[in-house]
Every structure is written in structure tokens, then in C-alpha cells.
Amino acid sequence: MVDAFVPPEHHKKVIKESTKRIKKRLSVFCEKVGKESPQCPMRVSSVLVHEGNPVEEILTQAKKLDADLIIMGSHGKGSSSHPFFGSTAKRVVGLSRVPVAIIPIPEGETDVTFYDI
Incomplete structure (x- = not known):
């Protein structure tokens, strides 16, 4: 039997740091897209x-x-029948009442994984 415990402080710290990195990446992305396509304003409110x-x-x-x-x-870590879709994306597409766009994340581009938490 293995007992695992993640201290709440660690969990909160990882979420705070990840959110900060995500906001920065979104700002850089929006700035880049804004320069390349000024007719298409990008806005990230939260x-x-x-x-x-x-x-x-x-x-x-x-x-x-x-x-x-x-x-x-x-x-893209879902089943082999849909290698592009992960299981979460596949389920959201199947259950959503609005269109869903799936963007592949390049290898090494993620900020945090479940195992980091």
C-alpha cells in the first residue's frame, strides 16, 4: 500500500506559477498576432x-x-484511432453545444502536466 499526499501549498504554488506563465505566453502571442494581422484584434481578458x-x-x-x-x-495522447485528439478534447468535441477548435501542442510546449502537481 502506498499513501501519497501533495501538500496544498505545493498545489497552489504550481497553479499560480503556471497561470503566470500562461498569461505571459498569451500576451506574447496576442502581441505577435496583432502585429501580423492588425485587422484582427486579439484580446485575452482572463x-x-x-x-x-x-x-x-x-x-x-x-x-x-x-x-x-x-x-x-x-x-494527441488519446486512442490510436484518433492520434490527433487526446481523450479530453475528444469528449469535449462530443459533448459541446458550440464549435470546438483543436490545436495540436508541439512537443515540449506545455507549461505543466498532471505529474508536476
């Missing part, structure tokens, strides 16, 4: 971090925010 089932949280927030599009990154 970055939300929620605990829970990823599929349920994504769909709940999309409904709450009255989103007209969900954009997701995918590691």
Missing part, C-alpha cells in the same frame, strides 16, 4: 484555473461565459 473534471469544467465555463467557440490544445 485566464481561469479550475479544479475538477476537465471536460465538465470546460463545458461548464463555456456555458457560463456564453462562449460561441471553444479552443483547446491537444497533446
